[in-house]
Amino acid sequence: MSRLEVAVVVSLRGSGRYVTGEELGRICGATPGEVRAVVRDLVKRGYTIDEVPGEGFRLKETSPTLDGADIRARLSTTILGSEIFAFGRVGSTNDVATALARGGAPDGSLVIAEEQTKGRGRLGRRWHSPPSAGLWFSLILKPDLSPEASTTLSLAAALGIATALDEAYGIPARIKWPNDVLVHGRKICGILTEAEFLGRALNFVVVGIGINVLGGEADFPSEIRDIATSIRMEAGDGMTRSDVLVAVMEAIEREYVRLGKRGFSELKGDLLGKSSLVGEMVRVHTGGGLIEGMAVDIDDRGALILRHDDGSLERILAGDVVGVG
Ligand code: BT5
Numbered sequence: 343m344s345r346l347e348v349a350v351v352v353s354l355r356g357s358g359r360y361v362t363g364e365e366l367g368r369i370c371g372a373t374p375g376e377v378r379a380v381v382r383d384l385v386k387r388g389y390t391i392d393e394v395p396g397e398g399f400r401l402k403e404t405s406p407t408l409d410g411a412d413i414r415a416r417l418s419t420t421i422l423g424s425e426i427f428a429f430g431r432v433g434s435t436n437d438v439a440t441a442l443a444r445g446g447a448p449d450g451s452l453v454i455a456e457e458q459t460k461g462r463g464r465l466g467r468r469w470h471s472p473p474s475a476g477l478w479f480s481l482i483l484k485p486d487l488s489p490e491a492s493t494t495l496s497l498a499a500a501l502g503i504a505t506a507l508d509e510a511y512g513i514p515a516r517i518k519w520p521n522d523v524l525v526h527g528r529k530i531c532g533i534l535t536e537a538e539f540l541g542r543a544l545n546f547v548v549v550g551i552g553i554n555v556l557g558g559e560a561d562f563p564s565e566i567r568d569i570a571t572s573i574r575m576e577a578g579d580g581m582t583r584s585d586v587l588v589a590v591m592e593a594i595e596r597e598y599v600r601l602g603k604r605g606f607s608e609l610k611g612d613l614l615g616k617s618s619l620v621g622e623m624v625r626v627h628t629g630g631g632l633i634e635g636m637a638v639d640i641d642d643r644g645a646l647i648l649r650h651d652d653g654s655l656e657r658i659l660a661g662d663v664v665g666v667g
Pocket of ligand 1: 433434435436437458460461462463464465467468469470471477478479480521522529530531532533534550551552553554566569570571
């Protein structure tokens with residue numbers, strides 16, 4: 343989206359009334375002809391902009407669909423959303439993001455879809471991503487981090503999301519290592535981080551994020567109805583998906599920058615404070631079998647530390663927590 347397009351959208355949104363082409367041109371530093379051309383492009387991209395002769399243009403905010411230009415105009419991030427690719431229906435935004443990253447899409451690119459037909463979780467599990475009910479998106483990150491950084495990136499994103507849900511909507515979100523955000527034990531968000539390597543170096547990472555926003559209990563398929571929740575179920579009506587996306591992207595960027603500048607240990611205190619596992623007896627499925635113990639810490643590489651009955655500590659880098667308490 344060009345700077346002028348952003349300026350036009352922001353000015354129209356800010357005024358909420360009809361604004362003439364001349365006035366828009368003055369605000370945005372463009373000629374009325376340039377403004378008209380930009381408005382024509384924005385309408386083609388799905389914006390509803392009314393024009394009344396003699397009065398000018400007015401932006402209608404009724405569109406329920408997510409729109410890249412609209413998101414860009416509202417974001418105050420500097421890295422995340424550097425490019426925005428918004429789609430109607432895709433298989434998985436992680437696959438689209440991987441293809442775009444291989445094609446050179448920059449650090450921070452956002453790939454978002456209204457609906458995923460093959461939304462996935464870890465180990466090939468399905469992620470329920472029906473049209474317009476949630477935020478299904480992937481971030482392309484090209485961080486200056488070690489190859490094992492995927493876990494810390496997932497946790498940094500989870501921390502940003504949990505913080506945003508709490509601050510913006512008063513939702514007491516907890517982080518369930520390694521990739522879930524829960525509210526009262528129900529999953530509101532799942533994260534699937536996938537890394538691509540060039541030789542032994544990290545080439546890019548795709549952080550795929552699914553957040554249930556507008557769905558009600560009946561909208562979830564029966565197999566997840568008892569374990570899933572949405573922002574609307576927790577905080578009531580009144581928010582749009584773009585509101586949530588903006589809040590979440592800004593919070594994830596804060597953690598991403600903090601992680602890059604100061605390292606994971608800097609995030610650890612906040613993470614432990616929001617962890618749903620630390621202090622609990624847990625059972626974890628790993629490649630090596632089922633491990634049981636008290637979750638006592640997360641180490642500097644994002645691994646979960648369990649303490650066994652005999653006092654010995656075990657470090658788990660990847661796994662699935664299947665039981666708590
Ligand atoms: C995850 O896997 O939680 C990672 C989910 C990542 C989804 C995003 S959406 C954008 C991007 N594109 C993709 O294709 N994926 C990412 P995991 O920990 O394996 O959990 C999967 C389990 O969560 C499923 O087996 C269900 O039990 C449950 N589940 C599925 N859909 C859900 C939903 N909408 N809300 C809550 N739980 C769900």
